[in-house]
Amino acid sequence: MKLDTGLSTRNLRDVPAAARAAETAGFDAIWIPEAGNDGFLPAALIAEHxxxxxxxxxxxxxxxxxxxxxxxxxxxxxxxxxxxxILGLGTQVKGHIERRYSTKWEAPVPRLREYLQSLRTIFKCWSEGGAKLSFQGKYYNFSLMTPFFTPARHNFPNVPIHIAGVNEHIIRLAGELCEGLHAHPFNSPKYLREYVLPNVEKGLNKAGRSRKDFEIQSTAFVIVGRNQDEIKKTREAVRQQISFYASTRTYKIVLDTHGWGDVAQRLNEKAAKGEWVAMAKEITDEMLDVYTVAGTFDDIADKVRERYDGLLDRVAFYIPYRAGTDDAEWAKLAKRFNG
Structure with missing residues (x-):
């Protein structure tokens, strides 16, 4: 299991220093959230520095x-x-696609299937120096690529693609067409073992592929601190975040796996009223124990391995490493995972 981290800054000017610090600490990868910023621009700075x-x-x-x-x-x-x-893609949910992006919402899994297939077709065209481009589908059609618009070839045309998925059809699609799956932070070992892995395998089997050719990654709710007071404080912040995720109907399956599906409806009603603080009260300590793992820098590596062994190939902590904060502890932790 590789230990990754999330990009801790939203300021592009700070990305080079953050990236260098993460590399020095020994993390295997940096994941860039598209939350308040473009998801691609920081990758160029990370690659350069x-x-x-x-x-x-x-x-x-x-x-x-x-x-x-x-x-x-x-x-x-x-x-x-x-x-x-690594190209990580997600569908988002209907409300955000229509109201935040002003984009038409259509059947997400069939549309994403074509999206992935057309990406592969385009990459192949470019890897062959602009050979005939031909992709015809219900949602996307590509048939024109002239020399002027064909990018220069390079030695890395097989761009790995990971997609985010919570429900069965999109998880199967990841296994069939992608190199990896972003399992949502709102997860549990039971959900991963009984729901995610079987559906990944169905997708892999459909494509005649092996599990060793596929990565499951999650920016999981791992809570780490120097002492129990720090852990307790972070735990309460995570309780609030889980209540936000659990209020979205798309993620109800994660609650259903543990018999807590009724909580999703109550959270959804509170979210519709803007009762964000009150929502956290719906997440009990028992639920928090199921959906998070907590520990100090000394014992968290063993706890994460015990929790996710055989379930995740890559893990990043939901609250990421920040350069200048416990650098030595993070470096020791990364070494335990990444050698």
Missing amino acids: TKRIKMGTSVAIAFPRSPMITAATAWDLAGLSEGRF
Whole structure:
């Protein structure tokens, strides 16, 4: 299991220093959230200012972007990083696609399937120096690629693609067409073992692929601190965040797995009223224990391994490493995972 981290800054000017610090600490990859910022721009800075560490979007929202636009950005980042870039994509939910992005919402899994297939078609065209481009689907059609618009070839045309998924059909799609799955931070070992893994396997089997060719990654709710007071404070912040995620109907399956589906309805009603603080009271200590793992820097590595062994191939902590804060502790932790 590799230990990654999330990008801790939203200021582009601070990205180079944050990336260098994460690489020095020994993390295997940096994941870039698309929350308040573009998901791709920091990747260019990370690629330019580091030599070893991987970087990926976690996740870029697919549907507001044409696959051609996404392909061009990913192609350039793959070349710049010399193969260290991972393209992480997500569908988002209907309300955000329609009301935040002003984009038409259509059947997300069939549309994402075409999105992935068209990306592969475009990458193949470019890897062959602009060979005939031909992709015809229900949602996307590509048939024109002239020399002027064909990017220069490089040695890293097979850009790895990971997609985010919570429900069965999109998880199967990841197993069938992608190199990895972003399992949502709101997860539990039971949900991963009984729901995610079987559906990944169904997708892999459909494509005749092996589990060893596929990565499951999560920016999980791992709470780490120097002492119990720090852990307790962070635990309460995580309780609030879990209540936000659990209020979204898309994530109800994670609650259903443990028999807590009724909580989703109550949280959804409170969210509709803007009762954000009150929502946290719906997340009991028992639930928090199921959906998080907590410990000090000395024991958290063993706890994470025990919890996620055989379930995750990569893990990042939901609250990421910040340069200048417990650097030595994080470096020792990264070494325990990444050697």
